[in-house]
Amino acid sequence: MKHLRAMFLAPSVFFTVVLFLIPLTIIVSYSLRTRGVYGGVVDPWTIENYARLFDPLYGMIMVRSVFMSLAATALCLLAGFPTALFIVRNEKHKSLLLNLIMLPFWTSFLVRTYAWMFLLRDTGLINSALIAMGIIKEPLPLLYNETAVIVGLVYGYLPFAVLPIFSNLERLDKALLEAAADLGAKPWETMFHVVLPLCAPGLRAAGVLVFIPCLGAYLTPDLLGGGKSIMIGNLIQNQFTTARDWPFGSAISLALMAGVMVLLIVLIRRDGEEAL
Amino acid sequence: MRPLTWFAVGIYAFLHVPLLILCAFSFNSSRFTIWEEFSLEWYRQMFTDAQLGEEALNSLLIAAASTVLATVIGTLCSYGLWKKQAKWLSGSLYLSLVTPEIISGISLLAFFQWAFRHWQFQLGMHTVILAHVAFSISYVVLVVMARLRTAEPALEEAALDLGANEWQAFWLVTLPMLRPGIMAAALLAFTVSFDDYVITSLVAGVDSETLPMVLYAMARRGANPVVSAISALIFVGFGALILISERLQKT
DSSP: OHHHHHHHHHHHHHHHIIIIIHHHHHHHHHHTSEEOTTSOEESOOOSHHHHGGGSHHHHHHHHHHHHHHHHHHHHHHHHHHHHHHHHHHOGGGHHHHHHHHHHHHHSOHHHHHHHHHHHHSTTSHHHHHHHHTTSOSSOOOOSSSHHHHHHHHHHHHHHHHHHHHHHHHHHSOHHHHHHHHHTTOOHHHHIIIIIHHHTHHHHHHHHHHHHHHHHTOOHHIIIIITGGGOOHHHHHHHHHTTSOOHHHHHHHHHHHHHHHHHHHHHHHHHHOGGGO | OOHHHHHHHHHHHHHHHHHHHHHHHTTBSSSSSSOOOBOOHHHHHHHHOHHHHHHHHHHHHHHHHHHHHHHHHHHHHHHHHHHSOOHHHHHHHHHHHHSOHHHHHHHHHHHHHHHHHHSOOOSSHHHHHHHHHHHHHHHHHHHHHHHHHTSOHHHHHHHHHTTOOHHHIIIIIIHHHHHHHHHHHHHHHHHHHHHOOHHHHHHOOTTOOOHHHHHHHHHHHOOOHHHHHHHHHHHHHHHHHHHHHHHHHHO
């Protein structure tokens, strides 16, 4: 068995080591070096790239990314919980309703983002319709701002919130709800004192599953945010392309990576590995 | 209707109406977002654009190649991990799943650039395929593993007791059982590969422009009904693919 298993694992070990772990190691080493005159990576070794993370110019972008991701996550949970509740209560059409939540997820992310550009731009559907109805004269600046980015993030990652909440709600012991009702709790009291607390693990998992991709988002802020609403992902891309400062770009990447890992470790410590 | 139902209707509308509107307006004769009349002009432009065809072909080739490779490698890997855990490997695969795409992209770019200094090769289709295999394996393992968790190890033991060797036990007993999971995994690998823009744009060469890269460039440039037409086609194409695969899995 040993030989067969080793042969089976060999290709994935190769790909994981060569195309994931070694590239990450290179990024770690670049983050500790200096930018060359023509944009290359040169010695001496330094930790200056990490110090620059606290430069207000870049710090602002990071803080803003965190706040925008938090806003998108909060909206996803607020929208996802009632939706999951609705699906659980519709025993008959459960799988259809779940598939409908997942359907946009199977469509190209780029197409989904473009759909919002189509709606929000100055000559987009919303502005054209409002002008045609005579409600406004000049188009409203709907695209290229932080609100547009948050809407795009919620649109992109809402399915990630609905699924864990749904599976949590489904495992809920119905007897507890009946007990609460028998003991005289009103429906909203049952909701706040029984259902929500029991749903906390699902809500935490949903929050983390939405927050992580939001924090690392690149396409959404790039296409819907324009130049003024860039997030960490855009900052990294910029350092590796236009700015040609690979060491600094690497340091930002590792800071982002560290944030993602801390979140996951905290969640797994609290709720166990099955939480995700 | 009760408030909860209204709320859910609103959420479903939020998820689906933007895409439906986009599809509908791809049949509009006007360039602008005011409905004029039904027209297939943008579809005609799309199908007669030679460059677009080439890039769509690139995307299909890359997706097909990386799907086959990632599905085989990922399935073998899941089976190996099912037999005996390897914490560091499953941990690395999980980590690659949660790594933001932009970080996977720049680290692969840095790796390829570094490798170019030692061996003579350039960015192109092969680097894109390698990158896609690398990020697809963890999706495949995720899906196939979920299936294996419900599998019964006793069946293989029975096959071994009855004189099958380990290879036969895998090939004739466990693999057929995994077929629906493997198909679902392949479908997922295909869609993430076909859709990927962030990683691809960083590791693609001049000869390996893909459909998402053109879509991105066109979307950046401004309103373009051809983008709506391509989007509608991708939407319908992916939808058909999922329906077909669900049918196949049931039979």
